[in-house]
Amino acid sequence: MDGPHDLGGKDGYGPIDVDAPPFKEDWERRQWALSKNVPIPGGTIDFWRHGIENMDPVTYATQPYFAKWCLNEIAHRVDQGLFTMEEVLGGKPESRQDPPAEPLGMVGVLARLRANNTDFRVTMETAPAFTLGDRVRTLNTPVPGHTRLPAYARGHGGTIIAHHGGHLYADAGANGEHRGEHLYTVEFSAKELWGRDEPDTVCLDLWEPYLVRS
Amino acid sequence: MSSYDGKKLGALHRHLHAHMPSDPALRVKALESLAIEKGLVAQETIDTWVEMYSEKVGPKRGAQVVARSWTDPAFRERLLDDAGQAIKEFGFEGHATEHLRAVENTPDTHNLVVCTLCSCYPFAVLGMSPIWYRSAAYRARAVKDPRKVLEEFDVALNDDIKIHVWDSTAELRYLVIPERPDGTEGWEEDRLASLVTRNAMIGTQRDLKVT
Numbered sequence: 290m291d292g293p294h295d296l297g298g299k300d301g302y303g304p305i306d307v308d309a310p311p312f313k314e315d316w317e318r319r320q321w322a323l324s325k326n327v328p329i330p331g332g333t334i335d336f337w338r339h340g341i342e343n344m345d346p347v348t349y350a351t352q353p354y355f356a357k358w359c360l361n362e363i364a365h366r367v368d369q370g371l372f373t374m375e376e377v378l379g380g381k382p383e384s385r386q387d388p389p390a391e392p393l394g395m396v397g398v399l400a401r402l403r404a405n406n407t408d409f410r411v412t413m414e415t416a417p418a419f420t421l422g423d424r425v426r427t428l429n430t431p432v433p434g435h436t437r438l439p440a441y442a443r444g445h446g447g448t449i450i451a452h453h454g455g456h457l458y459a460d461a462g463a464n465g466e467h468r469g470e471h472l473y474t475v476e477f478s479a480k481e482l483w484g485r486d487e488p489d490t491v492c493l494d495l496w497e498p499y500l501v502r503s
Numbered sequence: 504m505s506s507y508d509g510k511k512l513g514a515l516h517r518h519l520h521a522h523m524p525s526d527p528a529l530r531v532k533a534l535e536s537l538a539i540e541k542g543l544v545a546q547e548t549i550d551t552w553v554e555m556y557s558e559k560v561g562p563k564r565g566a567q568v569v570a571r572s573w574t575d576p577a578f579r580e581r582l583l584d585d586a587g588q589a590i591k592e593f594g595f596e597g598h599a600t601e602h603l604r605a606v607e608n609t610p611d612t613h614n615l616v617v618c619t620l621c622s623c624y625p626f627a628v629l630g631m632s633p634i635w636y637r638s639a640a641y642r643a644r645a646v647k648d649p650r651k652v653l654e655e656f657d658v659a660l661n662d663d664i665k666i667h668v669w670d671s672t673a674e675l676r677y678l679v680i681p682e683r684p685d686g687t688e689g690w691e692e693d694r695l696a697s698l699v700t701r702n703a704m705i706g707t708q709r710d711l712k713v714t
Contacts (some may be wrong), residue, residue, distance in 0.1 A: 290509070297619030297670065298647040305655050306656060307707070311635035316528040321631065322552035325598070327538045332505035335515035336512075338621055341712055343513035348520050354637045355623065356527035359534055364515040367508050372537065378522055379532060382540045389542030397561075398551045402560065402597040409602060409674040434509060437672040439619050441646065452601070456673060465507040472673055484648055489666040491646050494673035 290339075291431050291440060293346035298441035298483075312457040320355040324362055325405070335462030339365055339435040375379075401457045411454035411469025417497070419473060423449045424503040427475075427495065435463030438499045442491070446503045450492065456498050470496040522713060535691030565678060566699035568628065570692045572605070573683040583607065586678055590628055597627025599676050606669065607680040608709065615653070615668045615706035616677040617645035623671040625678060627647045629704060637706065646670055656707040681705045684713050 312318050329337075340361045341349070349357065366372040376383055393401065419425060429444030438461045455469035462468075472494060479489040506512075537543050568590055570622040572579040582589040588601040590596055600664050603625055605632075606614040619642045620625065634643050644652050649666045660666065669677040681703040687695060702708040 294620055296639055296642040297617075299639075299643040302643045305635050305638065305644070308633055311633050315530065315635065316531040318553045318556065320531045321556065323531070323535055323538060323544070323550045326548050326552055327544045336507055338507050339509050340512040340516070341621070344516045345513070346604065348516070350639070352520075353527055354634070356530065359527065359530045360516055360519050360523075360532045363519055363530075363534055364512055365505065367515055367519075368508075368512060369504060371543075374518070376537060376541075377519070377533065380536065382537060385694060386542035390544050390548070392545035392547035393551060394547070395551055395555060398548065398555050399559070401707070402555070403594065406596040406601050407674075408628070418585065419518070429539035437620060441619070441672065442670075451670065452520045453673075455676065456602075459673065463507065463509075465505065473677075474675075476667075487650070488663070489649060489668065490670045491670060493670045494675045496673070497669050502688050 290342055290433055290435065291350035292342040293344065294342045295440050296490070297439045307396040309458050315499070317353070318375055320359050326393075326401070327362070329362070329365060329369070332365060333462040333465065335435055335459045336465070337361065337365060338448070338459075339463045340368075342435065343493070367455055381486055398477075409457045411455040411457055413469055413471060415471075417452055417471040417473075418444075419449045419452070419500065419502070421452065425449060425473075425500040427499055432460065434460065434461050436499075438495060440491055441482065442477060442495075443466060445479070446483040447475040447482050447493075449474045450496075453494070456496070458498070460496070460498070470498055472496050473500070477499070507518065517710060525579065550684075553669055556631055560597075560627065562699075562701035562704065563696070564593065564624070564627075565629045565704045566671065566696040567593065567692070568678070569680055569699045569704065571681055571696055574635075574697060579680075582680070594639045595628050598625075599674075600625050600627045602673075603628065603677045603678055605678045605680050606667065608682050610682070611664055612708065613653075613664055613666050614665060614677070615649050615710055617642060617668060617680060618671040618673065619643070619646055623676060625676040629701060636690035636710050653707065653709075656702065658707065658709050660709070679704050681711055683708065684711045686713050694696065
């Protein structure tokens with residue numbers, strides 16, 4: 290979708306706050322911890338991202354990063370029926386997990402961090418359509434749902450510089466489908482993307498359905 | 504189960520934003536209190552996770568990986584071949600690192616990492632990303648005008664140095680391997696690691712300072 294999140298190449302943004310630390314406020318640290326420790330079993334990472342993409346554009350642009358995460362965590366739990374809107378707005382739980390989650394000490398959270406290492410590879414039954422060095426072109430049509438082809442890279446010619454085998458396909462994952470597609474790294478020249486005569490390139494990881502032979 | 508209905512999520516977001524207290528600290532507190540009272544997580548787990556990300560998980564991990572790549576050619580080969588596997592030798596795997604890819608700076612190339620669509624970052628090996636990495640300004644500008652962005656970080660590149668910008672659009676994550684600075688011959692791994700900064704591993708610093 291052409292949502293407020295698709296920022297690559299957009300003009301008008303001012304200087305970068307180069308000294309900004311990872312966290313400014315305590316609530317940001319706690320939101321990061323909540324996002325990684327409160328289970329949300331019935332969805333996909335792709336639909337989670339799509340929730341943020343569907344925020345009102347003004348809200349997306351003006352809310353701090355972890356404030357968006359907070360709203361998104363709540364919205365997905367209401368969507369899945371894990372929380373009711375009344376619980377969220379009233380603060381009174383209507384149901385409780387029994388037994389409650391065990392507290393984790395340092396050994397436990399370090400183990401949880403390592404266990405979160407997730408493999409997105411999928412064994413493919415189809416051969417890859419492209420090979421290293423192939424010239425390809427990205428599709429030039431907007432997609433109504435979740436996609437990981439940014440608008441700035443649509444309709445452009447690039448070169449396949451890596452093939453990663455099959456990976457879970459984000460566009461399908463956002464619809465609840467567990468399906469792989471061949472994933473490639475495609476290199477685009479600055480000249481192709483921005484019309485500037487510089488030696489620089491931008492490399493994107495793109496699934497096969499985004500690409501046609503050039 | 505999720506509805507997988509983006510419009511429904513958009514409506515839930517609008518409702519929550521309109522009806523919750525506007526202060527983000529109060530919103531996070533509401534989520535935390537409800538999750539704890541419902542028995543979904545223990546307060547101690549949240550406290551310990553916060554402590555872990557301030558004390559144990561941060562750019563020092565990535566710096567150790569980079570330092571070893573300078574001193575151990577066989578490790579460097581494994582790192583460049585499959586960084587997601589190579590960092591398991593340190594036990595540094597975790598959030599967003601299974602498909603980690605290491606990209607090396609050379610005298611004529613420089614690498615810069617961004618995520619224009621959200622803020623993908625190899626958390627388990629670099630810790631939490633800096634706020635600027637997640638900012639709209641960095642996400643918008645890094646792909647289109649990397650030279651001006653680097654100037655804001657006090658990195659001046661000669662015109663003949665080629666920049667590769669890596670936009671993390673899938674589940675691959677990127678770790679920049681900066682060049683080993685001159686004057687560090689014979690240094691131990693820990694001393695070398697002390698020179699490697701978070702920004703150098705994102706690509707917003709090029710030359711490491713020998714201290």
